[in-house]
Amino acid sequence: MLFHLGNAAMLPLFGQAVVSRGEADPGAFTALTVIVSQLVMIPVALLAGRYAARHGYWTLLTAASMALPLRGLIAAFWATPWALLPVQILDGIAAGLLGVALPGLVASILRGSGHVNAGLGAVMTVQGIGAALSPALAGWIAHRHGYGPAFVALSLVSALALVMLLLAKGAEHPRRRK
Structure with missing residues (x-):
């Protein structure tokens, strides 16, 4: 949930931030993202599929x-249209990895259970709950404090997701690490 709470609003908020400053054409910029x-x-x-087959999720x-x-x-912190490249490259990396790893991990944990x-x-x-709440959170922060603080808040939520994942990984039973 925290991953999607931090992630779902980033793309629309990023596009809105750049377009609101008059730095890009709305249609073309959105298409590029x-x-x-x-x-x-x-x-x-x-x-990621190949990697997971050998090393786990x-x-x-x-x-x-x-x-x-x-x-x-x-x-x-890089408020220009050129930030589109690293921001969306990182989005593609995260989406590609998560799209393979999460279903695979669920399947490996529940293998043989029939569930x-x-x-x-x-x-x-x-995940859907987090994704649905993300624009409300980011929009509220952006409205009150600006786009930069909204992105920082989304990053903090995302960092919390990373911490919880690392804690869960550490607490996992050793035989299920793949």
């Missing part, structure tokens, strides 16, 4: 969670 992210996400997901989840706070900090689909549905529901 999506294109850059997708061009990165697809090859990352393909490589925890490293992929950790890397995805590390990309998000960095993404928010770049958006907060993999229910487990994945529960995880996706919690």
Whole structure:
């Protein structure tokens, strides 16, 4: 939930911040944000699948969670249209890694239980709650304090997600680390 709470509002907020300053064409800039992210996400997901088959899912989840706070900090402190490249490259990396790792991890944890689909549905529901709350949180902060503080807040939420992931990984049973 925390990953998506920190992530979901970043792209629309970033586009809004750049366009509101009159630094980019709204349609073209929005299209570029999506294109850059997708061009990165697809090859990352393909490589992540191969990596996970040999090494497991925890490293992929950790890397995805590390990309998000960095993404928010770049958006907060590099207020130019050129920040689109690192911000959306990091989005593509995180999305590609998470898209492979999370379903794989759920399947490996629930393997043999007969509840993999229910487990994945529960995880996706919690993710959806975080994603739904993200624009409200970011919008409220941006309205009261500006875009920079909103990106910093999203980065802090993302960093909390990373900390919780690392704590969960450390508490995990050694036989289930893949």
